[in-house]
Amino acid sequence: MGIQCCDWERVECNNATGRVITLYLGSTRNRDLGEWYLNVSLFSPFQELERLDLSENLIAGCIENEGFERLSHLSNLVHLDLAYNMFNDIHVLSGLSEHSTLEFNLD
Secondary structure (H helix, E strand, O other): OOOOHHHOOOEEEOOOOOOEEEEEOOOOOOHHHOOEEEOHHHHOOOOOOOEEEOOOOOEEEEOOOOOHHHHHHOOOOOEEEOOOOOOOHHHHHHHOOOOOOOEEEOO
């Protein structure tokens, strides 16, 4: 039997489909490593993702052409927590503009 990611800490899955619906990745990166740039396309395989917490990870921005606009195909995404990172809020907001129903936290 393969690895069951639904049993991992910080991962929540849909009981019926077994697919990941929530990733709690807040405060998971070692702060001593300093700020860094996120490749948002890493979340593309999570087609049923509803909630994504990336708070408190010292994210300074996104890799070029791999920004938050890459989340536009995740139609189930309703909550994105980006609080306590290092980005320019205007840039983040422009990448999220295609998600009219997305609730996000930048504070």
